[in-house]
Amino acid sequence: MNSLKNLTVIIFLFITTAFYSQKKDWDKIKSLKVAYFTEQLELTTNEAEAFWPVYNAYEKERYLLRKNGLDKLKNKMKDADSYSENEASKLLEDYLDFEEEEEELDKKFYASISKKITAKKTLKLIRAEEDFRRKLIREYRKKHTNKK
16 A cells, blocks of 8 residues: 555656656747747847737647647547548548638738738748747757667
């Protein structure tokens, strides 16, 4: 009984530590992203004050859309062979609807943000997002390749 309690405590500590570590990593990535975008876009103080609340709201909305939409769809797509043609067709339709919804969110965001910063800086933002994503993936691969 005592060993069961110890095991439970150890598992709890492990899960808590893993969660905290992930949160810390996420916060670090967010900080790096803010610094990178601010530098790449050459945001003035006034532009940054107008830009970040809109961008953060967009990121949150996009995260929720992907979490609630795409993740569920991808899980269903794993079992594509088990679906009838009609079920597969419906799933494909749902996926295309998700893609349209994501595209609409992007259009709405870029229309909104281009009122806060110049069109030129909005184009730089698109480039900075792609560059940051690539750098993040590169660092992730490098970090996980070295562990092997």
